[in-house]
Amino acid sequence: MEYCFLKRKIIVMIFIGLLLFSIFSTTNRINNVNASTVEEIHGVSIDSSSLSKSTVNCEGIGNVGSNNLQDIELKDDAFHGNHNYFSIEWWYFDANLNDDYDLHAGFKVFSIRNIGVVWPIIEIYKGGELVVKMLKPYLLKDFSASLIYPSVKVAGQSIIEFDMDEFNNTGKWKYNVSINMKNNGVNLTFIGTTKGWKYTILEREGWAVALPKANVFGTITVDGKIINVTGRGYHDHNWDYSIKTKIKEWGWYWVSLTGETYNLISAWFLKSPLDFDNLVVLNKDFDSYTELNPKEINLSFMNYITINGVFIPSQFRIVINNISVNVDVLMNASSIHFVGSPRFYYCRYFVNVTGFISKDDDIEHFVDSIQIFEVMKFK
Numbered sequence: 001m002e003y004c005f006l007k008r009k010i011i012v013m014i015f016i017g018l019l020l021f022s023i024f025s026t027t028n029r030i031n032n033v034n035a036s037t038v039e040e041i042h043g044v045s046i047d048s049s050s051l052s053k054s055t056v057n058c059e060g061i062g063n064v065g066s067n068n069l070q071d072i073e074l075k076d077d078a079f080h081g082n083h084n085y086f087s088i089e090w091w092y093f094d095a096n097l098n099d100d101y102d103l104h105a106g107f108k109v110f111s112i113r114n115i116g117v118v119w120p121i122i123e124i125y126k127g128g129e130l131v132v133k134m135l136k137p138y139l140l141k142d143f144s145a146s147l148i149y150p151s152v153k154v155a156g157q158s159i160i161e162f163d164m165d166e167f168n169n170t171g172k173w174k175y176n177v178s179i180n181m182k183n184n185g186v187n188l189t190f191i192g193t194t195k196g197w198k199y200t201i202l203e204r205e206g207w208a209v210a211l212p213k214a215n216v217f218g219t220i221t222v223d224g225k226i227i228n229v230t231g232r233g234y235h236d237h238n239w240d241y242s243i244k245t246k247i248k249e250w251g252w253y254w255v256s257l258t259g260e261t262y263n264l265i266s267a268w269f270l271k272s273p274l275d276f277d278n279l280v281v282l283n284k285d286f287d288s289y290t291e292l293n294p295k296e297i298n299l300s301f302m303n304y305i306t307i308n309g310v311f312i313p314s315q316f317r318i319v320i321n322n323i324s325v326n327v328d329v330l331m332n333a334s335s336i337h338f339v340g341s342p343r344f345y346y347c348r349y350f351v352n353v354t355g356f357i358s359k360d361d362d363i364e365h366f367v368d369s370i371q372i373f374e375v376m377k378f379k
């Protein structure tokens with residue numbers, strides 16, 4: 001009995017330590033920086049083999065270019081959980097809205113066995129500046145979620161709810177997202193316009209992109225003021241993140257380029273600073289997706305800035321040359337939401353995009369389009 005008690009105590013101590021580390025890492029230092037006011041370092045360009053090498057064997061082009069990319073199912077966006085080790089799982093929604101508003105809304109679960117903490121989070125931006133950040137922790141016992149379809153509740157209140165009636169009648173993926181804290185909140189509907197997909201990151205973590213692109217409408221509340229909004233959004237779901245992720249991985253780069261018809265999602269999963277896997281998926285409204293050969297994409301870092309002693313890129317260029325797909329976009333950071341410390345940090349970029357995406361004879365131009373670019377570094 002003493003052994004069992006000691007074992008439980010060790011598990012609880014490990015969990016609390018990891019949880020505090022996670023909380024500290026995501027709330028320790030928050031800086032929203034207007035990129036134009038920070039000193040830029042020019043003439044540093046990475047357009048080399050370090051960002052053209054990939055360990056993904058993906059020949060040619062097709063709807064499923066590798067055995068890893070698959071069509072999404074409802075259960076992929078349901079709760080997965082893990083009872084054997086410390087695990088992090090989250091649902092992520094973002095949106096570019098009218099009147100210069102942008103937002104991130106989501107829900108995170110930190111758990112080990114039946115012990116854990118969960119919390120909803122709201123981040124609302126106005127002109128790239130963070131104006132609302134709300135986060136409220138709850139105990140795992142206050143959390144309930146479906147294992148079959150997307151449905152998340154906390155303290156009896158629905159946070160994320162999938163519209164099963166809409167799905168059964170029309171096949172559309174429709175979500176209602178409601179998170180309200182004090183005088184701030186989001187009450188939004190996301191309706192997908194593209195086909196979702198799922199991917200296993202470095203053979204460990206799950207990633208389901210349920211809504212590569214969605215129409216968004218509803219209200220946001222900022223300091224008690226209710227604002228009607230419309231726009232475009234994105235939603236994904238991640239699970240099976242653990243202490244192994246921090247030990248074995250270095251982080252990721254992620255970008256979603258959303259136009260009137262096309263949506264391009266690309267991610268680079270870092271095994272080390274010079275070794276990574278990457279994924280490139282092109283979606284078209286009311287059509288299927290196309291996985292591109294990752295060897296055909298080139299990401300260049302054109303300029304850099306320094307925030308809190310961290311040397312981070314501020315200008316990016318993505319070029320893809322394929323028989324049927326061509327992309328050339330230049331992304332300039334207009335503002336950066338920096339969270340963390342020099343050793344462990346997250347950056348949410350609002351980037352001004354100029355360029356084009358073309359497939360066969362169809363071309364879509366981006367002119368001063370605000371999009372989101374993301375950088376996560378574990379070490």
